[in-house]
Amino acid sequence: MFIELDFESKTPIYTQLKHEIIAGIARNEIALGEGLPSVRSLAADLGINLHTVNKAYQQLKQEGFILIHRQKGVVVNPDGVTPADETYYADLKETLRPSIAEAVCRGMSEEDYVSLIQDIFKEFKKGEKK
Template sequence: MFIQLDFESKKPIYTQLKHEIIAGIAKQKLEAGEGLPSVRSLAADLGINLHTVNKAYQQLKQEGFILIHRQKGVVINPDGVTPADEDYHAELKDLLRPSIAESVCRGMSEEEYLSMCRELFKEFSEGEEK
C-alpha cells in the first residue's frame, strides 16, 4: 500500500492515516468498492497500534469514504463520496481561514497562495505523484 506516515510529525498518526487514504481515493489509487486491509493487518504492516487504525477507519466511515462490513471487511464506499454541499463548503471555509490568515501574516501574496492551491488541486485531480 502507498501509505507514508511521519512518526516525527506533530500531526496525530490516525489523522495522517486518514489523509493518506483520502489522498489515495482522490488520486484513484483506491477505487470504489476496493477492499482495504483489516485493522489488525494494517496496524501490523505500518507498525502502529490497532486502535490508531481503528480511529482513522471510524472517522473515514463517519465521513462516508469507507464502509465497514462484518463479512466483507473494510471497502472504499462503492457509491463514492457524498458531493460537496453547503455544509461541506462552510466546513472547508472554516478549515481554510486560519491557513490564509497565517499566510497573510507571513507575507505570502494571494497569487502565491492560489498558485499553491492550484498545484495541489491538480496533483489530486489528475492523480499525479509529487
C-alpha cells in the same frame, strides 16, 4: 496501497493515515468498492497501534469514505463520497481560515496562495504524489 506516515510530525498518526487514504482515493490509487486491509493487518504492516487504525477508519466511515461490513470487511464506498454541499463548504471555510491567516501574516500574496492550491489540485487530478 502505499501509505507514508511521518512519526516525527505534529499531526497525529490517525489523522495522517486518514489523509493518506483519502489522497489515495482522490488519485484513483484506491478504487471505489476496493477492499482495504483489516485494522489488525494494516496496524501490523505500518507498525502502529490497532486503535490508531481503528480511529482513522471510524472517522473515514463517519465521513462517508468507507463502509465497514462484518462479512466483507473495510471497503471504499462504492458510491463515492457525498458531493460537496453547503455544510461541507462551511466546514472547508473554517478549515482554511487559519491557513490563510498564517499565509497573510507571513506576507504571502493571494495570487501565490491560490496558485499553490491550484498546483495541489492538478497533482490529485493527474494522480501524482506530493
